[in-house]
Amino acid sequence: MSNPAPVVFVIDDEPAVLKAIARLLVSAGMRVAAFGSPQEFLDRYDPAAPGCLVLDVSMPGLNGMQLQQALIEKDCALPIVFLTGRGDIPSSVQAMKRGAVDFLTKPVDDSSLIAAVRRALEQDFAGRGERGEIAALRQRLATLTPREREVLGHVVAGRRNKQIAAVLGTTEKTVKVHRARLMEKMQVESLADLVRITGRAGIAPTP
Amino acid sequence: MSLSWVTIVWSALASACLTLAFVRLGSRRKQPSLARQLRASAAELRESESRFRDVANTAPVMIWMSGTDKLCTFFNQGWLDYTGRTLQQELGNGWADGVHRADLARCMEVYTGAFDAHERFTMEYRLRKRDGEYGWVLDTGVPRYASDNAFLGYIGSAVDITELKRGQENFRLAVEASPSAMVMVDQQGRIVLVNEQTEKTFGYARDELIGQPVEVLVPEEFRIGHPAHRAEYYAALCARPMGAGRELFGWRKDGSKVPVEIGLNPVHAPEGLFVLASIVDITERRRAEKKSAEQRNELAHLSRVTMLGELSGSLAHELNQPLTAILSNAQAAQRFLARGEVDLDEVRAILTDIVSDDKRAGEVIRGLRMLLTKGEMPYRALDLNDVVRDVLRLVRSDLLNSGVNVLTELALDLPAVNGDRVQLQQVLLNLVVNGCEAMTGAEDADRQLIVRTALTDEKSVCVSVADMGHGIPPENLERVFEAFFTTKTQGLGLGLAVCRTIISAQGGQLWATNNNPRGASFHFKLPANPARPL
Numbered sequence: 001m002s003n004p005a006p007v008v009f010v011i012d013d014e015p016a017v018l019k020a021i022a023r024l025l026v027s028a029g030m031r032v033a034a035f036g037s038p039q040e041f042l043d044r045y046d047p048a049a050p051g052c053l054v055l056d057v058s059m060p061g062l063n064g065m066q067l068q069q070a071l072i073e074k075d076c077a078l079p080i081v082f083l084t085g086r087g088d089i090p091s092s093v094q095a096m097k098r099g100a101v102d103f104l105t106k107p108v109d110d111s112s113l114i115a116a117v118r119r120a121l122e123q124d125f126a127g128r129g130e131r132g133e134i135a136a137l138r139q140r141l142a143t144l145t146p147r148e149r150e151v152l153g154h155v156v157a158g159r160r161n162k163q164i165a166a167v168l169g170t171t172e173k174t175v176k177v178h179r180a181r182l183m184e185k186m187q188v189e190s191l192a193d194l195v196r197i198t199g200r201a202g203i204a205p206t207p
Numbered sequence: 208m209s210l211s212w213v214t215i216v217w218s219a220l221a222s223a224c225l226t227l228a229f230v231r232l233g234s235r236r237k238q239p240s241l242a243r244q245l246r247a248s249a250a251e252l253r254e255s256e257s258r259f260r261d262v263a264n265t266a267p268v269m270i271w272m273s274g275t276d277k278l279c280t281f282f283n284q285g286w287l288d289y290t291g292r293t294l295q296q297e298l299g300n301g302w303a304d305g306v307h308r309a310d311l312a313r314c315m316e317v318y319t320g321a322f323d324a325h326e327r328f329t330m331e332y333r334l335r336k337r338d339g340e341y342g343w344v345l346d347t348g349v350p351r352y353a354s355d356n357a358f359l360g361y362i363g364s365a366v367d368i369t370e371l372k373r374g375q376e377n378f379r380l381a382v383e384a385s386p387s388a389m390v391m392v393d394q395q396g397r398i399v400l401v402n403e404q405t406e407k408t409f410g411y412a413r414d415e416l417i418g419q420p421v422e423v424l425v426p427e428e429f430r431i432g433h434p435a436h437r438a439e440y441y442a443a444l445c446a447r448p449m450g451a452g453r454e455l456f457g458w459r460k461d462g463s464k465v466p467v468e469i470g471l472n473p474v475h476a477p478e479g480l481f482v483l484a485s486i487v488d489i490t491e492r493r494r495a496e497k498k499s500a501e502q503r504n505e506l507a508h509l510s511r512v513t514m515l516g517e518l519s520g521s522l523a524h525e526l527n528q529p530l531t532a533i534l535s536n537a538q539a540a541q542r543f544l545a546r547g548e549v550d551l552d553e554v555r556a557i558l559t560d561i562v563s564d565d566k567r568a569g570e571v572i573r574g575l576r577m578l579l580t581k582g583e584m585p586y587r588a589l590d591l592n593d594v595v596r597d598v599l600r601l602v603r604s605d606l607l608n609s610g611v612n613v614l615t616e617l618a619l620d621l622p623a624v625n626g627d628r629v630q631l632q633q634v635l636l637n638l639v640v641n642g643c644e645a646m647t648g649a650e651d652a653d654r655q656l657i658v659r660t661a662l663t664d665e666k667s668v669c670v671s672v673a674d675m676g677h678g679i680p681p682e683n684l685e686r687v688f689e690a691f692f693t694t695k696t697q698g699l700g701l702g703l704a705v706c707r708t709i710i711s712a713q714g715g716q717l718w719a720t721n722n723n724p725r726g727a728s729f730h731f732k733l734p735a736n737p738a739r740p741l
Contacts, residue, residue, distance in 0.1 A: 014528050016564050020535035023557065027542035058524075058607050083531075085524040085604065107531040110538035 006121050007051035011035045011067070012083070013059040017106070021054060021083070021113070028114045038067035047076050050128055052101070052120035054113070057084040057091060065091060068098055077127055079120035083108060137201040143185050151178040152186075153206030156195050269344070271302070272351075274360040277322055289367070291337025307333035307341050318348070325350045325358060331368065342369045371477075388457075388486040392421045394479060396437055408467075408488050410460035421484075426458040440482065444473040449484070457486060466493050503708050508581045510705040511633045514640065515578055521605035522575060529568040536561050574601060577629050586713070588623035588736050589631065591660050591668050598635040599658070602643075610651055611643045616659040622735040624668050626713045631733075634706040634717070638672040638729045641702065645676030645727065667715070668735050673728040678721040687719055706731075 008030050012018040015036065022034045031051075035041040038055075039062055057064040068080055082095050082103045092103035101123060102116040144152065154164040161179065165172045188194045260283075263270045269286035273279045278299045287294060290305050297305075306314055310332035321328035327349045333341040348363035382389045382400065388408040391400035398416045406413055409424055416423070421437075422430050436449075449455060449469035456464040466489050474481040515522065540557045543550065574597060599606075599613060606613055639656065646654045657673040679687060690704040703717075710717040715733035722728055 014532075016532040016560065016567075017528055017535070019560065020532040020539065020564075023539040024535040024542070027539040027546070058604065060607055060612075063607075085527045085531075086520055106527050107534040110535070110542065113535075 004049065005031055006124060007031045007033050007049060008054060008117055008121070009033050009035065009041060009045070009051055009078075010054045011038055011041050011059075011064070012056040013037055014056070017056070024110055024113065025054070025117060028110075028117075030117065038062040038064070038070075041067070042070065047074070047078075050121075050124055051078065052117060052124050053078050053080040054117060055080050055082055057082055057095075065095060068095060068100065072098060077124075077131075079123045079127070081113070081116045081120050083113075134201055137186075137197055140186050141201060141203070144182055148178050148182040148185070150206075151175060152182050152194075152198065152203070155179060155182075155191070156198050156203070157205035157207070269365040270363070271365070272360065272362045273322075275358060277319065277360075280360070286365070289336060289342075290334065305335040307335070309333070321348065322350075322361065331372075334365075342367050343372045344368060382483075385485065388488070390416075390421065390424065390484045390486060391474065392437075392482050392484065394441065394481075396420050396422070396434060398423075399481065405486070408459075408465065408486065409457060415460075424457055424486075426456050426464050429456070437482075440471060441480075444480075446470070446472045457488075466490055500712070503712060504581070507630055507633060507705055507709055510637075510702060511578055511629075514633070514636060514702065515575070518602060518605055518636070518640070521602055521608070522571070524604035525571045525601065526568055529564040529571070532564040533561050533568070536564070571601075578632065580629060584627045584629055586625045586627055589626050589628055590621060590623060591631070591670055591733070592617045592621055594628065594631050594635060595658055595660060595670065598632050598639060601632075602636065602639055605640070606643060606656075609643050609647065609654070611646060611654045611656050613639075614655065614657045616657065618659075618661045621660055621662060621668055624713075624733040625736045626733060627709075630709045630713070634709055634731060635670065635672070637702045637706050638731075641729070642672050642674035642676070645674045649676065662735065663732065666735055667732045669730055669732045671728050671730045673722055673726060675722075675726040678725060679719060679727045681721070684719050684721070688717070703729075 008025050010018060010022050010025065010032060011034075012021065013036060018034050018036065022032045025032045035044070037059060041053075042062075053067075055064040055067060062070070064080075064082055064084075071078060071080075077099075079099070079101045080095070081101050082092070083106055084092070084103065085106050095103055101120040102112075104112055104116060141149070150168065151164060154167065159167070161172045161175045165175045168175070183189075183194065186194060186197065188197060263281075264284035266283065266285060268283075269289055270281075270283040271279055271286060272281035279297065279302055282294055282297045282302070287297065290297065290302075292301075292305065295301075303311060303315070314330055314332045317328050317330045327347070329345065329347045331343060331345050334344045336342050344365040345368045346363055346365040348361045351359045351362050353359055379400075382391070383402045385402055385404060388405035389400070389402045390398055390405055393399050398419050398421055401413055401416050405411070405416070409416075411423075422433050425433050447470070449471050455467050455469055457467045459465055468487045468489050470485040472483045472485070474483050536557045540554055543553060595615060595617060599615070635658075639658070642656045643654075646656070653675045655675050657671075659669075659671045659673070661669050661671075663669045688703050688707045707717045710731045710733070713733060715731055717729070717731040720728050720730065
């Protein structure tokens with residue numbers, strides 16, 4: 001991936017805490033951008049930029065949990081490390097269910113925070129890689145003709161050419177040609193590979 | 208003392224009559240020839256005497272005269288009307304028949320004693336009246352002289368003082384019956400009258416006090432200034448409490464001090480001007496006041512601790528924030544150092560931040576400790592704007608969590624108020640927390656609390672907390688301040704009752720109103736401290 005270096009976005013309404021957390025992450029060699037409120041972050045954030053969020057739960061206006069929800073709705077998968085002043089179990093459960101990387105209680109020890117941020121950055125990196133792969137598969141799928149797309153569904157369902165020909169009302173030979181073309185377009189060598197990548201792209205076998 | 212005034216008027220009239228009589232008796236004019244002079248003198252004398260009799264008989268006093276032999280030679284109509292006897296019966300020593308037997312010997316003693324010395328005398332005795340009852344009379348006699356200074360005998364006047372005597376007796380009885388210690392003092396500061404309660408309060412017997420300077424009842428440390436205070440009082444006589452605003456103490460015989468309240472009243476009596484001091488022993492009241500203040504403080508403390516318990520999350524958060532900053536700053540510095548990148552400016556900046564965050568944590572702790580303090584704090588001059596800021600800082604995180612937006616409208620140039628900072632913080636905390644609770648369940652945009660301070664009518668400072676909740680049913684606007692009145696599922700319902708006690712104890716008022724169009728407001732008002740503009 002030729003993406004720029006990831007950035008840790010720290011959001012806390014408390015200037016002293018914001019400054020200290022940012023400093024700590026900088027001391028761990030990370031690139032940090034600090035924001036005094038979720039709104040400020042939303043106004044300036046570029047979804048294409050890689051990184052992760054370190055987010056205070058309770059803030060005036062939009063709070064941490066609401067920002068998480070807003071990002072999910074925007075289809076933005078930036079991993080979040082939550083910081084909270086109180087060990088609030090219901091909100092930590094909710095945050096984790098929605099995919100938060102960690103939910104840390106203030107005051108937070110440097111090693112826990114840094115480890116959590118590293119995990120978040122790895123998750124973002126991996127996520128971006130996976131999202132890139134899926135995007136490529138989708139592009140390849142888009143090159144298939146409707147007939148090839150139809151044949152693909154039956155192929156990944158494990159049907160033989162003869163069976164597919166019977167279902168589609170065509171000859172076995174035509175099905176064989178479609179099959180070869182779609183294998184080529186999807187850039188796979190074997191049926192096993194085809195099944196794996198279509199699975200990841202979310203294509204269900206035709207029943 | 209209207210009775211005294213009556214006496215004074217009587218005495219004045221009597222002496223005016225006498226003076227008139229003497230002037231008439233003694234008037235002489237130069238005449239050209241002796242015979243004419245004598246004739247004229249005789250005529251004038253007759254006229255003069257006749258005038259005297261007219262005056263004497265119409266005067267509203269009893270007048271008598273006696274000769275050099277001490278025997279009476281004249282009684283005016285007033286006297287005869289009073290005793291209901293004839294002139295013949297009264298002449299000589301006849302008058303003595305009407306004098307009460309118990310008073311007669313004393314009367315004769317005074318009369319003959321003064322007579323022999325040619326001195327003026329005054330005496331009181333009972334004289335039988337026309338109806339057989341005895342009346343008290345005040346009799347004053349003066350020697351009279353001829354133009355050649357020859358002693359002629361006495362002339363005297365008597366007035367009925369029965370009413371006055373009765374008044375004096377009533378006065379004495381009233382003083383005696385008073386539940387307060389009553390001490391009457393003359394112009395020289397000597398005690399002339401005390402009642403039984405005085406004996407009880409101060410531990411002296413009556414005889415030990417009469418004639419003593421009143422300062423024997425004043426504690427040593429105030430004794431020196433006391434005569435000056437007395438002089439001030441005489442300079443501006445009026446009935447008033449003593450020692451405006453000062454705590455007063457009496458000095459008992461056993462040397463102990465007794466807290467007292469003293470009322471002063473000028474008393475105009477025939478004998479002169481007196482001051483009657485009414486002294487109330489307030490030991491019990493002080494004790495009761497102290498007890499009630501202790502109970503009030505105890506309750507205030509209890510309710511404060513309860514409230515702080517409810518706010519503990521918020522308070523922990525306020526402490527957590529600076530601790531978080533301190534830890535992260537310190538660990539960042541450690542990491543910078545470990546990496547060998549020692550940027551001294553950065554380390555300096557980190558240390559500066561650590562110091563200020565630590566101070567902030569200290570402030571939170573100090574505020575908390577103050578709120579948890581038990582007992583009475585001395586009243587100090589306070590800026591209510593500061594109190595508002597302190598309280599909002601303490602509940603900041605609670606307000607955040609409940610999604611309440613707080614607006615402050617703090618008046619500039621607010622005068623100070625005198626009060627107990629902690630208890631005022633408690634009141635405001637209560638009002639703010641109540642305001643927030645009143646808005647739970649409301650739309651986000653409507654969860655707004657306005658805290659205002661204002662100077663009202665130049666004399667008091669008012670703090671208002673306005674919410675946008677459902678308001679208070681009009682019939683409950685006053686009831687919300689009753690103990691155990693609550694609409695909440697949690698809490699004892701003591702908060703507002705305690706708040707009202709606190710504000711009242713500091714000389715202020717706490718009340719509730721409904722807002723237009725919605726929500727309720729709680730206001731409290733405290734007297735501004737005029738001496739301390741902030």
